Amino acid sequence: MGKTLRCLLIAIVAAVPVLLAACSGSGGDQTKIRIGEVTRSIFYAPQYVALSQGFFKEEGLDVELTTTAGGDKTMTALLSGTIDVALVGSETSIYVYQQGADDPVVNFAQVTQTDGTFLVSRKKIDKFDWSMLKGSTFLGQRKGGMPQMAGEFTLKKKGIDPQKDLKLIQNIDFANIPAAFSSGTGDYVQMFEPQAAVIEKEGKGFVIASFGVESGLLPYTVYMTKKSFLTKNAKTIQKFTNAVYRAQQWVADKSVDEIAQAVIPYFTDTDKEIVKAVVKRYKEQQSFATDPIVDEKEWNNLQDVMQSAGELKQRADYKTLVDNSFASKAIESAKK
Incomplete structure (x- = not known):
């Protein structure tokens, strides 16, 4: 075998792992995660941006999104293990906690910060x-x-x-x-x-x-999961939160037209002008959270609202049902 051919083969063999790694990074080595959204709504624009702009995929996640139609059904799906992560009102985690759940549902990334x-x-x-x-x-x-x-x-x-x-x-x-x-x-x-x-x-x-x-400001719609899942899949949840934060920053920086264009694939039956009008309305009233942190003051406001409605047996401890460590790391990581 000639020296030139031998060198060429060595180069090819050396390059194969690199090529395989590149291929696996684009899909073959992705971690599947199942999201259940309480409804399909333009209110959740950052989620659809994270999907359409490839932020989840770039974090190595293969997201399966289903609409679970209602807070009760969404929480049932989460507790039964049909989904891994729920996008739903944070009050649902309090309801589960009030029932004495051994495996509490923990809020880890906020998406909307007002009523919609x-x-x-x-x-x-x-x-x-x-x-x-x-x-x-x-x-x-x-x-x-x-x-x-x-x-x-x-x-x-x-x-x-x-x-x-x-x-x-x-x-x-x-x-x-x-x-x-x-x-x-x-x-x-x-x-x-x-x-x-x-x-x-x-x-x-x-x-x-x-x-x-x-x-006022509330942790209105939040990504949450069971504490046991959070503990066992901390790396996956961190990647997930990183993608959410990137999408939130994207939504904050982009125009109404750009946001509407990014989410329209998820609303094919809705007139584009309606999509734009809705994005504009929510963006102007600052409904889209600009980071995933679940603020304690907003959490307390949420419980004031629940208490006023007679739906709160006892106030839920913020530190028990909220874990901001993933949100904080996502923000810090983005600065580097």
Whole structure:
């Protein structure tokens, strides 16, 4: 064998592990992680950005995303091991804790920091005052859910007793609320996006106030998992949180048009102009958290809201149900 050929073969053999490592890094060596989102919503834009921009993949994660449709179903899926991580309201972790769970559910990365619902009126109101709601029929959200609690908290702040001053309707499923309002139920409705923007575009209602602005900062939607999973899969959770933080920074830095373009693959049945309008509304009211830290002051505000709604047996310890170590490391890592 000639010297030139021998050198060429040695070079090829030396290069193979490098090539294989490169290939495995792009997909073959990825860790699978299953996310269950409580609903499909533009409110969770950072999550879809992390997916569409490849941030999870670059961290070596193969994400399987399912919509688990409702807080109860999402938590059941998490506790049963059907999913690894839940994106859901942080109040659900408190409910599990109140039931005396041996393996508590821990919040480790915040995604949204305000309520995501809006007050929609059937009639256009140029000069709205909250006192106008007194004596009206109000189509609210499910009792015990964070939207309803934030809604009631806001109403009480405005001097309205939800149980006495309104005809309060709470027995309509979340998915059917827009249709119920469109068909004539209620003078006012508490509604998520993009349904509020769609109703507005169709001329069937008008957005007149934001419950997110009025109820203050909250750890509204958070990634959480069982403490046992967190302990056994710390490296995976760190990679996951790194990707989330990158997406949050991306959303904070980019324009409404760019964000809408990034999330639109997950909302193929929604008009692009509606997507842009919703992103703009949430971005302007600072609903998207800019880092994954679950702030203690916001956690206490959440429990104030729950307590006001009569849904809190006892206050949950912040350090027991929140672990910010992964969020802190993600922020520090990004600085290097």
